[in-house]
Amino acid sequence: MKIIDISWPITSDITTYKNKSDVQIIQTHSWETSVKRESQLICGMHTGTHIDAPAHFLKSGLTVDQLDLNSVIGPAQVLELSLVTNKITKQDLVNFNITAGAIILLKTSNSNLAANSLFEPNFVYLDSSGAEYLASKKIKAVGIDYLGIERNQPEHNTHKILFSAEIIIIEGLRLAHVAAENYELICLPLNIVGQEAALARAILIKK
Amino acid sequence: MKIIDISWPITSDITTYKNKSDVQIIQTHSWETSVKRESQLICGMHTGTHIDAPAHFLKSGLTVDQLDLNSVIGPAQVLELSLVTNKITKQDLVNFNITAGAIILLKTSNSNLAANSLFEPNFVYLDSSGAEYLASKKIKAVGIDYLGIERNQPEHNTHKILFSAEIIIIEGLRLAHVAAENYELICLPLNIVGQEAALARAILIKK
Numbered sequence: 001m002k003i004i005d006i007s008w009p010i011t012s013d014i015t016t017y018k019n020k021s022d023v024q025i026i027q028t029h030s031w032e033t034s035v036k037r038e039s040q041l042i043c044g045m046h047t048g049t050h051i052d053a054p055a056h057f058l059k060s061g062l063t064v065d066q067l068d069l070n071s072v073i074g075p076a077q078v079l080e081l082s083l084v085t086n087k088i089t090k091q092d093l094v095n096f097n098i099t100a101g102a103i104i105l106l107k108t109s110n111s112n113l114a115a116n117s118l119f120e121p122n123f124v125y126l127d128s129s130g131a132e133y134l135a136s137k138k139i140k141a142v143g144i145d146y147l148g149i150e151r152n153q154p155e156h157n158t159h160k161i162l163f164s165a166e167i168i169i170i171e172g173l174r175l176a177h178v179a180a181e182n183y184e185l186i187c188l189p190l191n192i193v194g195q196e197a198a199l200a201r202a203i204l205i206k207k
Numbered sequence: 208m209k210i211i212d213i214s215w216p217i218t219s220d221i222t223t224y225k226n227k228s229d230v231q232i233i234q235t236h237s238w239e240t241s242v243k244r245e246s247q248l249i250c251g252m253h254t255g256t257h258i259d260a261p262a263h264f265l266k267s268g269l270t271v272d273q274l275d276l277n278s279v280i281g282p283a284q285v286l287e288l289s290l291v292t293n294k295i296t297k298q299d300l301v302n303f304n305i306t307a308g309a310i311i312l313l314k315t316s317n318s319n320l321a322a323n324s325l326f327e328p329n330f331v332y333l334d335s336s337g338a339e340y341l342a343s344k345k346i347k348a349v350g351i352d353y354l355g356i357e358r359n360q361p362e363h364n365t366h367k368i369l370f371s372a373e374i375i376i377i378e379g380l381r382l383a384h385v386a387a388e389n390y391e392l393i394c395l396p397l398n399i400v401g402q403e404a405a406l407a408r409a410i411l412i413k414k
Contacts, residue, residue: 044246
């Protein structure tokens with residue numbers, strides 16, 4: 001069983017959405033003063049690899065602890081979209097064989113950005129037409145290789161279309177080292193109660 | 208595929224080791240003032256379900272991002288130890304059939320404590336003889352249902368024996384609802400770089 005880690009490494013200088021300086025990893029016990037090492041984490045819930053739950057943008061949406069983990073464990077397709085610029089539309093997706101119940105991971109040129117580079121405001125995102133297309137295909141989850149799945153859409157339509165179709169959104173994947181093939185995905189968010197998102201670890205399994 | 212969550216629910220009032228008041232979940236955007244919900248997490252790295260890496264107690268030990276995830280994914284045995292008081296010794300373990308490469312989860316009366324109760328200083332722990340026995344069996348990981356795997360051992364022998372045998376330690380499991388049977392465990396820690404521990408999500412799979 002080969003495990004391929006597709007999680008964003010979490011460091012104090014990790015890239016954050018719009019360069020919010022909200023991540024700190026603090027060493028509270030070190031060998032200099034203690035018999036052990038210990039650390040503390042301070043961060044936004046949308047740091048690095050994370051799951052957005054419907055409660056992020058829908059008032060009556062499920063919180064992250066209410067999601068069915070079956071939706072983020074199972075067969076996953078990595079789609080090769082590295083040549084797409086600006087945004088992923090329906091036209092970029094129609095030639096892939098996307099089946100109901102699939103987990104779709106969007107591999108774009110975003111994955112070529114360093115994990116601790118300044119935030120790239122022109123990251124490749126999924127536009128409304130792409131989100132509607134994935135919703136029509138009845139997939140169960142979609143992941144993207146940047147800290148947001150949309151940008152510059154005032155009504156946050158991509159999130160709302162996906163959430164309304166009960167599709168879980170995984171943001172902050174790292175896919176540069178991953179071939180566009182089929183895998184088993186395991187993406188486990190922290191068991192944060194009653195909130196709109198949670199940091200997560202995501203791996204691909206190739207058997 | 209049945210998923211059984213064995214992770215400690217993370218709330219602001221979660222039980223913490225020796226009642227350190229170090230967990231905060233802060234809502235930074237709410238419907239009252241924003242078009243979205245967003246939250247922030249502040250916590251010690253040993254909050255709720257988490258993985259201890261050797262760097263916690265060994266100066267040259269691996270950090271949590273350096274661990275092989277194959278050690279926390281795979282066949283797992285839940286051992287029924289609910290009648291054990293005070294500590295788990297070698298004598299409590301010798302009658303179980305423990306095989307090399309196993310993941311062993313210790314189900315004790317600790318699991319009956321509420322997830323947000325005051326810290327129980329007399330929690331059931333694994334003593335040195337139990338740790339040495341598990342090391343002799345060459346298991347790959349051991350999990351326990353409290354926020355520490357040892358207590359009142361000045362030299363932290365249980366941790367050191369397990370780490371020296373390259374056994375990964377999972378702390379903060381919740382097992383009251385789990386029958387003492389065989390499962391597949393998936394325990395994924397956050398991809399925290401260069402530290403001694405990381406918060407994690409742990410589930411059991413029953414096929």
